[in-house]
Amino acid sequence: MDYGLTAELLARMQFAFTVSFHFIFPAFSIGTASFLAVLNGLWLWKRDTAYLSLFEFWKTIFAVTFAMGVVSGIVMSYQFGTNWAEFSKRAGAVIGPLMGYEVLTAFFLEAGFLGIMLFGRKRVGDRLHMFAVAVVALGTLISATWILSVNSWMHTPAGYAIDAKGNFVPENWWEIIFNPSFPYRLVHTVLAAFLTTAFAVGGVGAWHLLRDPTNRQARTMFSMAMWMAAIVTPLQIAAGDLHGLNTLKYQPAKIAAMEGHYETRDGAPLVLFGIPNEVDERMDYSIEIPKVGSLILTHKLDGRIEGLKAFPEDERPPVAIPFFAFRIMVGIGLLMLAVGLWSLWARYRGNLYGDRRLHKVALLMAPSGFVAVIAGWFTTEVGRQPFTVYGLMRTSESLSPVAAPAVGASLTAFVVVYFLVFGTGVFYLLRLMGRTPTVDEDHDLEKGPIRTSGINPGPAEELDRARGKGHA
Amino acid sequence: MLDLATIWAGIIAFAVLAYVVLDGFDLGIGILFPFFRKRGDRDVMTNSIAPVWDGNETWLVLGGGGLLAVFPVVYATVLPALYMPIILMLLGLIFRGVAFEFRWRTRRASFLWDIGFWAGSTIAALMQGIALGAIVQGITIIDSAYAGGWWDWLTAFSVTTGIAVVVGYALLGATWLNLKTSGALQERSRRISLLTCIGTITLIGVVSLWTPFLNRTYFERWFSFPTAFFSSLVPLLIAICAFLIWQGLRTDKHLQPFLAALGLFVLSFIGLGISFYPYIVPGALTIQEAAAPQSSLLFLLVGAVVLIPIILIYTGYAYWVFRGKIDPHEGYH
Numbered sequence: 001m002d003y004g005l006t007a008e009l010l011a012r013m014q015f016a017f018t019v020s021f022h023f024i025f026p027a028f029s030i031g032t033a034s035f036l037a038v039l040n041g042l043w044l045w046k047r048d049t050a051y052l053s054l055f056e057f058w059k060t061i062f063a064v065t066f067a068m069g070v071v072s073g074i075v076m077s078y079q080f081g082t083n084w085a086e087f088s089k090r091a092g093a094v095i096g097p098l099m100g101y102e103v104l105t106a107f108f109l110e111a112g113f114l115g116i117m118l119f120g121r122k123r124v125g126d127r128l129h130m131f132a133v134a135v136v137a138l139g140t141l142i143s144a145t146w147i148l149s150v151n152s153w154m155h156t157p158a159g160y161a162i163d164a165k166g167n168f169v170p171e172n173w174w175e176i177i178f179n180p181s182f183p184y185r186l187v188h189t190v191l192a193a194f195l196t197t198a199f200a201v202g203g204v205g206a207w208h209l210l211r212d213p214t215n216r217q218a219r220t221m222f223s224m225a226m227w228m229a230a231i232v233t234p235l236q237i238a239a240g241d242l243h244g245l246n247t248l249k250y251q252p253a254k255i256a257a258m259e260g261h262y263e264t265r266d267g268a269p270l271v272l273f274g275i276p277n278e279v280d281e282r283m284d285y286s287i288e289i290p291k292v293g294s295l296i297l298t299h300k301l302d303g304r305i306e307g308l309k310a311f312p313e314d315e316r317p318p319v320a321i322p323f324f325a326f327r328i329m330v331g332i333g334l335l336m337l338a339v340g341l342w343s344l345w346a347r348y349r350g351n352l353y354g355d356r357r358l359h360k361v362a363l364l365m366a367p368s369g370f371v372a373v374i375a376g377w378f379t380t381e382v383g384r385q386p387f388t389v390y391g392l393m394r395t396s397e398s399l400s401p402v403a404a405p406a407v408g409a410s411l412t413a414f415v416v417v418y419f420l421v422f423g424t425g426v427f428y429l430l431r432l433m434g435r436t437p438t439v440d441e442d443h444d445l446e447k448g449p450i451r452t453s454g455i456n457p458g459p460a461e462e463l464d465r466a467r468g469k470g471h472a
Numbered sequence: 473m474l475d476l477a478t479i480w481a482g483i484i485a486f487a488v489l490a491y492v493v494l495d496g497f498d499l500g501i502g503i504l505f506p507f508f509r510k511r512g513d514r515d516v517m518t519n520s521i522a523p524v525w526d527g528n529e530t531w532l533v534l535g536g537g538g539l540l541a542v543f544p545v546v547y548a549t550v551l552p553a554l555y556m557p558i559i560l561m562l563l564g565l566i567f568r569g570v571a572f573e574f575r576w577r578t579r580r581a582s583f584l585w586d587i588g589f590w591a592g593s594t595i596a597a598l599m600q601g602i603a604l605g606a607i608v609q610g611i612t613i614i615d616s617a618y619a620g621g622w623w624d625w626l627t628a629f630s631v632t633t634g635i636a637v638v639v640g641y642a643l644l645g646a647t648w649l650n651l652k653t654s655g656a657l658q659e660r661s662r663r664i665s666l667l668t669c670i671g672t673i674t675l676i677g678v679v680s681l682w683t684p685f686l687n688r689t690y691f692e693r694w695f696s697f698p699t700a701f702f703s704s705l706v707p708l709l710i711a712i713c714a715f716l717i718w719q720g721l722r723t724d725k726h727l728q729p730f731l732a733a734l735g736l737f738v739l740s741f742i743g744l745g746i747s748f749y750p751y752i753v754p755g756a757l758t759i760q761e762a763a764a765p766q767s768s769l770l771f772l773l774v775g776a777v778v779l780i781p782i783i784l785i786y787t788g789y790a791y792w793v794f795r796g797k798i799d800p801h802e803g804y805h
Contacts, residue, residue, distance in 0.1 A: 071569035081551030092544025115523025
């Protein structure tokens with residue numbers, strides 16, 4: 001009774017499920033950590049309580065998100081071994097040290113200063129607290145750097161040799177870390193995290209503006225978010241274009257799948273929409289703009305673009321998922337651009353806080369970054385198939401010696417637990433976001449484990465008290 | 473003798489030990505939840521570890537990530553062998569990790585997250601102990617791949633080590649509470665410290681007497697020169713730690729019982745190290761066989777040598793910032 005599901009397919013589903021769920025949290029916490037650092041910096045600089053209360057408002061949300069990111073991330077660090085033992089064995093010597101550096105330079109940094117960031121303002125003073133907030137933000141970025149280097153190496157392997165047993169052996173660490181797709185992927189992913197946060201913050205700001213257009217905190221966060229949307233979206237579109245060109249150079253089969261091209265053509269059209277027909281190897285019902293596909297990818301009207309048929313059948317990725325996921329990502333990107341431009345126009349007209357239609361659209365766009373990020377990852381990761389290390393190691397060779405029932409059982413357990421735990425977590429996050437951000441709210445938000453700072457006297461007070469009691 | 477592979481085995485062992493003693497006491501807090509029924513007590517208990525638990529758990533990621541980097545074959549054989557306990561441990565850690573935040577985010581369902589915190593902590597500890605027992609009793613590896621069955625890990629021995637770790641973590645948690653709390657809560661944690669101390673030492677004894685009969689290598693290791701010297705010393709050192717715990721609790725010392733409980737774990741861990749060497753997976757893979765290529769070992773070693781001391785310094789600083797007793801009354805305004 002395996003319903004045709006092999007251990008390999010189940011293990012892939014498990015990885016896709018756990019990593020997608022996991023990435024939702026860092027995609028948000030990378031941006032939020034930097035946002036918090038900016039808010040705290042502005043509070044210390046301008047001493048405007050609006051920034052402090054926004055810091056407290058988003059701090060709690062960050063803490064809940066971060067906790068979910070940590071526990072779902074630990075799963076990832078062990079899943080390579082449980083389900084993908086052959087991959088770990090053969091590629092571990094190359095990617096393992098990069099992950100080791102991620103732990104040493106990022107995870108410990110974040111964990112070590114997170115406590116001080118969340119609970120320690122009164123204990124260590126403003127300056128050290130600001131330092132801790134900045135270090136946590138830096139840690140999230142360092143973490144992204146290493147893990148994207150690992151991921152990029154799996155797409156565009158470099159700097160390795162292969163020994164007699166078929167294991168990858170590192171030859172040149174510089175080439176491994178700075179493999180050809182890494183700079184593009186890093187920029188694209190970090191900007192995506194910033195945009196995800198910007199639209200989430202903008203959506204929350206819009207929600208509160210719709211209820212009370214005079215709320216200063218809501219105005220401040222909405223304004224900051226819309227600046228980000230207006231400035232970062234065009235940068236992201238440019239970065240995405242460069243990333244696409246890089247993919248065309250190193251993984252042309254993936255581009256063919258993303259674009260829905262089966263035939264190799266000079267002056268290929270841009271397929272706006274269609275339904276991939278993998279049996280007859282063509283696009284059904286496709287809507288195309290002539291020549292524009294070549295224009296985008298080669299920056300020439302009659303540039304040559306290889307179609308899927310140019311690649312051996314056993315080296316082609318599936319078409320449907322990259323094709324549709326790519327369109328979802330790009331579509332959302334264009335919507336983000338539209339919102340960013342609209343906000344600039346509203347700002348120019350002096351109507352940023354009064355334009356209720358803009359607020360409603362921004363509210364609808366609140367989850368857009370998450371959808372785009374997951375769609376982007378599906379595009380690139382499914383597009384890498386049928387390989388784990390592109391062109392060198394097949395997914396089918398990467399599996400642990402596990403049986404389908406074992407993988408199926410653990411997959412079921414993960415699905416149940418993730419929906420239960422993280423579903424509840426998202427509910428709590430929405431409730432935290434729904435609270436009206438007021439200036440005196442920071443007392444209210446001190447509830448929870450965050451209270452530790454309030455419970456304990458700071459070092460100075462503690463000393464005074466000890467002296468007073470004559471114990472010192 | 474002191475080559476890169478051996479140095480790395482030492483670093484991984486250090487990371488695992490750091491994980492065991494650090495996350496040990498905060499998992500212990502979760503294990504002890506049923507013995508403290510008042511909401512206020514539980515708030516103090518979680519608050520005593522809220523600022524540090526995440527850092528404690530990072531050592532587990534270093535252990536896993538480090539193993540993948542420098543002993544990929546071990547990572548690729550031990551994890552499939554321990555498939556089910558590892559997955560259950562991860563699920564347990566998810567429940568307890570989010571419970572820190574979630575139990576504050578709801579009034580109605582708070583008790584559910586308290587249950588999750590207890591169950592998650594207990595399952596994670598039990599599975600870690602079972603995993604340890606399974607490694608000690610041996611893993612079938614043929615041609616650098618796991619070749620055993622799906623239930624090989626489940627034996628009377630591994631269940632015993634599992635229980636031993638749960639009780640041992642409870643001891644760490646109870647002595648941590650003795651250090652961080654005051655009043656009735658501290659009084660109660662003192663009594664629990666005594667009970668779990670007796671339990672831990674009994675179980676250490678059972679496991680230590682059982683282990684040499686699992687496999688000839690262990691037997692010879694423990695009863696031949698020069699390691700027999702250590703094996704005769706261990707009972708004495710354990711007895712000293714036990715005495716320090718008992719004496720500290722009787723004379724109202726706050727730090728000493730916790731440190732002595734950590735001592736019990738360090739001694740047991742050294743004992744394991746002596747049993748294993750030169751193997752990294754007993755009877756199957758030696759440290760040398762399992763090591764990654766030299767360039768991997770060297771590349772990560774540079775970072776480890778520089779960064780681990782820095783990590784220890786700022787982790788120590790974070791503990792220092794949150795030092796002292798948790799005051800329960802200021803929490804209720």
